[in-house]
Amino acid sequence: MRIPHLLACSTLLAAAAGVASAATITIATVNNGDMITMQKLSSKWEQQTGNTINWVVLEENVLRQRVTTDIATKGGQFDILTIGSYETPIWGKQGWLLTLNGFPASYDYNDIFKGVRDALSANGKLYAVPFYAESSFTFYRKDLFDAAGLKMPAKPTYDEIAQFADKLTDKSKEQYGICLRGKAGWGENMAFVDTLVNGFGGQWFDMKWNPELTSAPWKAAINYYVNLLHRDGPPGVTGNGFNENLALFSTGHCAMWIDATVAAGMVFDKTKSQVADKVGFTAAPHGVTEHGTGWFWSWALAVPASSKKADAAKSFLAWATSKDYVKLVGETNGWTGVPPGTRQSTYDNPNYIKAAPFAATVKTAILSADINHPTKNPVPYTGIQYVAIPEFQGIGTQVGQFVAAALAGQMSVDDALAKAQAATKSTMQQAGYIQ
């Protein structure tokens, strides 16, 4: 064979090898700002690797149902899943996810906050890498506080929050002292209610997994929640989730709002918020304890065990959750838009600290949220605004409906909690936790 022919064959073989190694991966993700940014920037990874990506973008609850069905039946439809810190350890223990411990040294696992890594691990193995993380804290209107001669403490109590809300409510101007989630759902009203109950000294279960929903702290917490929102909340509160409250706060109808830290970037965005220059923020309120008063959540990326393109999928994860990716977002979209709450290097970056005045408070909130010690007294579970057991989605949603019914005035708080206790007990018995 002549040399030119040999060269041509070699070139063809190399090209064929290149084509063979290029893969098309399918990513299931949620529709939020950070994920959309990832989708837009992912062409850089495609160019670097020759791989291509099919995106399946769904609403959070639809996505959760969709990927749960797929992974439980080993459907193999997706190569990368966007899942939360609730599902990751449960699915990891089931053997449904691949471990993600083998990324190159440049990935620098130790740069990821330890609390975030722990939340995405089970039995010491990392099953998902964090895309962003959030806690909860208190947003308030500095202008209204100044006008009323009030001062927001660095660590407010629930009593103080109620006093401020009473003073700042002026329903004739559609100005409400407090906006809180009221829409039923384990990720909706129960996200806030769980932190409230934790702060009042309550817990979901005792050390033997007996539900404690009729205990004094639960009753005190839910009475506080219902009475506060009746006095100082906006109308139609049982229909309000994160987005509705964001809209109310952004258009100047709420003096205070306790919700996800990820909202900070949205209420500070002058193009979307009418109160961007009037917003202050402080820690989530506490009661008899500070344990579990600010929640912890992380959207993370995982590779299902059923994926046939695990290498390409892991390569994408290593890119999309790296320090370089954070830098790329900052330089492309502006530093307020970088995925928050995951890496120390993000908070060491002067560009980010300068652009995001809320950065230090968010970091403190995330680092303070300890999912392993969520309550005043010891509990057999982890998770602050959820209990990391598979049954919790059903339990949380059902209890959320009873709490929403009490808020709507359809039943008393005592009745709602009695029914919630009975339903939870029944589920725990059926699942074999208790007799």
Add this chain to the structure above:
Amino acid sequence: MTRHSKSHRVAGALAWIAALAMFFPIAWMFAASFKTEVEAIATPPLFVFTPTLENYREVFARADYLGFALNSVVISLGATLAALALAIPAAFAMALYPTKRTRGTLLWMLSTKMLPPVGVLVPIYLIARETALLDTRTGLIIMFALSNLPIVVWMLFTFFKETPKDIIEASRIDGASVLQVITVVLLPLVTPGIASTALLSIILCWNEAFWSLNLSAHDAAPLTAFIASFSAPEGLFWAKLSAASTMAIAPILVLGWASQRQLVRGLTFGAVK
């Protein structure tokens, strides 16, 4: 004014009110698609605003609308044709040659629509996985055809029953086979009924969300999946969701308007005798 014309006017006014009430959500969605995200969630709601095409630009940039729309067209038409192919002979037999069990069979068919789809999600998902029909148009065509089959059979059964039996019997006496009776005699008589059944089936397929979201991922995802991708738990999305929804319903809305005469004729076929 006579009493008759007065009651006509009242009925006309009520019809207009009902029509406007039904159309209002669509009109509001259409208007919201031209607002900014802040305007879309403003309280009190904004009726006067400067329209923007930004949402449409964003929606086009983020998702392959034409790919989703093509899937919707292929799946809706395919499922409707498959359902008609199965339902026409079934309805023919039950309408013109009923047995003691016909009524029970019809009720049983309809009862399958009363089952919440989520109750059979896992078995159907497993069947689709085992037969390699996950995320394929064929899989969704089969699923939609089967799920709409009871309604299609019922509608066709009603139309076929209105056909004069004498004509069918005469053609049988003249020596026509069953297939000839259906294709040459029956189908021309009930064309308006079949057309309106087909239109209803297309609309049902076009709007079906549960199975299309659960059995498709990327390759076969229709417009319902396209809409779902613009809903968000954290962040403002009403304006973009409205733009996506407007784009998703536009083809079926146009089809409905274009064929409304045929649709009404079919739906009232045999109503007055």
